[in-house]
Amino acid sequence: MHTKQTGTLRHTVMLAALLAAGAATARPQLLPPQSGDLASTAVVAPSAMQKSAGAPNTRPEPVSLNWATQAPSAAPVPFVGQSREYYQEVSADDLAAGVDIHTSAPRALVRIQPIAAPGTAEKQAVAPLSLTVRDAGGRSFAAGSGMDLLVSAEQMSKAGSAFGPGTSAFRLDPKLGSGAFKLSSGANRGSGRYLINVVEPDSKVAFTLQTGAPNYLHGQQLVVLPDLVEQVAGNGERRHAIGKLEGYVTSPGGRMFPLAFHTRTDGRPGATLVLDANEAPSPGLWEVHATSSATVAGQTVMRSLRYAFGVAMPVARLNGAVSMLNVQDAVGVRLGVDVGAPGRYEVRAQLYGMRGGVMQPVAMAHAAQWMNAGTGSITLEYDAAVMAGARGPFELRDLTLLDQGRMGLLQRQQRGVTIDERDVLRSGRRSVAPAPSKMKQAADARVKP
Structure with a gap:
């Protein structure tokens, strides 16, 4: 008799402990940022932004929407930029004396654009027929010889091209091959400035560049990673050393920050810069x-x-x-937001849940509203209809906070919030609840000695 009571008491204590543990772990939690996430530890209200703190041209009405989706979220990765072209700025006198251009493949395209205001630029245009091309062997090609495509500034303008006024262009005859050439024009002299653009679409050598992350926050360190690669047989690449490397960073407000490139521990070049974004918001x-x-x-x-x-x-x-939150016919997830400057803010997140025993995408939700400085919240709602058939545990993935008025990405986490199924049940969505018999069987299984 005593033994039976002791066993019953033991089961009761174990059940109580399990229920208490379940209650403790059932609360939804914002996960800590992981590698590759964008997050700040504090908010700011910088003086330069106070003039536009109201974030004009934004609507104050709150908006919330959600839809079913099966497309998985993907971790953001920096874009890799590639270039097979270069620019150089010269004067009209430089062009008259002869300007060196370098090519690594035949059929290079050369554009010449006057650096002047519209109206003046057209008058300073360089006609391709006025140009002389000399190759490394000393051969001279004039009046359009050595070129297989000539486009005057007038023709460029009539074609509605996106190039600046006064831009003309030509393509080197493929018979000239590649290497160093000297380009000159006796028709243009003086202090006028020109931008020469040499494009090599057939070159196998590309200059690449990427940053350490696709987005940054004020005060974070920008990482710039350049490289020079050559395409080789079999879709392979061969890396080449860069002899000279220069660069700078510009902000949307027009400020310029020089970059100092150095050799990294892996032997490749790189540069870093602590970003100062404290300026009045500007497009771009x-x-x-x-x-x-x-x-x-x-x-x-x-x-x-x-x-x-x-x-x-x-x-x-x-x-x-x-x-x-208890939301009619939906599950509401309320997220606390600290706000340093008034504006319209948006939260997005993809809900993952268990289907067929596998964690997979269930639904996407967006919510936006006006928020004043201080502490507030934004609620994401997921309709019961889009969650049909999904079981817990649930997760909010690709959790994103946006500043709509100033068009800034403020936070992005690959894994945002973990949500226990019991929290979903308590929030009002009973359709995800397992059958009572299954709940009892699970509880009985947990307290077996």
């Missing part, structure tokens, strides 16, 4: 401008590249507070 992205020069197979290879990336002021952040 931040950009890396880089130029390189190298010798490949005895030929000079020159490349220029512009690479865009996003930088935002951390004017808001998810503060870690997560709770479930």
